[in-house]
Amino acid sequence: AQTVTQSQPEMSVQEAETVTLSCTYDTSESNYYLFWYKQPPSRQMILVIRQEAYKQQNATENRFSVNFQKAAKSFSLKISDSQLGDTAMYFCAFMRDSNYQLIWGAGTKLIIKP
Amino acid sequence: GAVVSQHPSWVICKSGTSVKIECRSLDFQATTMFWYRQFPKQSLMLMATSNEGSKATYEQGVEKDKFLINHASLTLSTLTVTSAHPEDSSFYICSARGLLATPEAQYFGPGTRLLVL
Numbered sequence: 001a002q003t004v005t006q007s008q009p010e011m012s013v014q015e016a017e018t019v020t021l022s023c024t025y026d027t028s029e030s031n032y033y034l035f036w037y038k039q040p041p042s043r044q045m046i047l048v049i050r051q052e053a054y055k056q057q058n059a060t061e062n063r064f065s066v067n068f069q070k071a072a073k074s075f076s077l078k079i080s081d082s083q084l085g086d087t088a089m090y091f092c093a094f095m096r097d098s099n100y101q102l103i104w105g106a107g108t109k110l111i112i113k114p
Numbered sequence: 115g116a117v118v119s120q121h122p123s124w125v126i127c128k129s130g131t132s133v134k135i136e137c138r139s140l141d142f143q144a145t146t147m148f149w150y151r152q153f154p155k156q157s158l159m160l161m162a163t164s165n166e167g168s169k170a171t172y173e174q175g176v177e178k179d180k181f182l183i184n185h186a187s188l189t190l191s192t193l194t195v196t197s198a199h200p201e202d203s204s205f206y207i208c209s210a211r212g213l214l215a216t217p218e219a220q221y222f223g224p225g226t227r228l229l230v231l
Contacts, residue, residue, distance in 0.1 A: 033218045043152075043205060045222035052218075091157060095218055100146065100211055102220065104157045 002027045004094050006105035013082055014113050020067075021077045021108050023092030029053075033095040034068065034075045035102070040088040048090070051075065079110075087112045115141050118210050120223035127198055128231055135193045135226045137208030143188035144210035148220065149181075152205045164191050188212070198230045 003026045013019045025034070036048040051059045051068050058066050063083075067076045079086055092105040117140040127133050137147055146165050150158040162178075164170040164185035172178045180202075182194040191210075195202050205227055209220040 042224070043207075044224045045158075045207065045209070047219075050218075097218065099163075100218060100220070101148070101160060101163065102158075102209075106157050 002029070002094050002096070002103045004092055004103050004105040006090075006092050006108050008108045009106070010109040010111070012111040012113060015082060015084060017082055018078060018080050019082055019110065021079075021090050021092075021110065023075045023077070023105055025073050025075065025092075025094050025103075027073070027094065027096075029096055031097045033097065034066075035093040035095065036064070036066070036075075036077045037091045037093060038086075038088045039091065039107075040085075045091075049077065082112045084112050084114060086110060116214065116219070116221045117141055118144075118208065118221045118223040120206075120208055120226050122226060123224060124227040124229075126229045126231060129199050130197055133195045133198055133228060135195075135206055135208075135228075137191045137193070137210065137223050139189050139210045139212060139221070142210075142212045142214060142221075144191070144212040145188065146211050147185055147191040148209045148211075149183060149191075149193050150207040150209070152207060152225075154205075158207060161193075195228065198228070200230045203228055203230045 005024045032053045034051045038046045049061045063080045089107045091107045093102045119138045121136045149161045161176045162170045162172045170183035185191040207225045208223045
């Protein structure tokens with residue numbers, strides 16, 4: 001069975017700093033997707049970034065980028081120039097391409113301090 | 115595009131009553147909808163997967179007679195919590211995927227807060 005592990009329950013950084021959230025997963029699948037979702041206090045789930053396992057190039061979306069290490073089964077999220085609006089819970093998630101079900105990590109609470 | 119709505123956004127009900135939560139895809143056809151439950155400060159727990167026109171598939175430990183899911187059309191799925199009790203109080207989230215260019219994309223509703231007194 002697939003599992004997703006986020007080892008950092010909470011992180012706190014100053015505004016404008018760079019922060020990296022870690023995520024590891026376990027699977028025997030060869031084709032899959034990995035996601036980072038953000039859940040602000042409103043509790044609306046917001047897609048931050050998506051990575052397809054067959055792509056070696058790390059995904060980037062503006063200030064957000066990932067370090068995808070397939071062999072190590074690691075998928076960390078880097079947030080550059082952090083902003084107050086980045087304060088939220090961040091969830092790492094795994095998806096098999098066979099049933100499209102998301103398997104979630106426990107989440108990391110990120111606090112950006114002014 | 116790809117907006118999912120949920121109604122109601124919050125509901126308070128008395129113990130023993132039933133509550134229906136609607137999940138709608140507003141601008142795309144949702145072939146699959148997922149229902150999640152989220153306890154405070156915890157991750158999302160998948161309750162069931164529903165495909166349009168067929169019975170929902172429930173995750174282990176989820177009572178299908180307690181949480182009735184209907185996906186009668188390509189834009190609407192409903193979750194009915196029957197004979198609700200205080201322990202059913204939670205945050206319920208739906209997500210939908212459909213006939214889009216990116217089949218792995220899931221779009222989330224804003225969630226429904228349920229409080230059973």
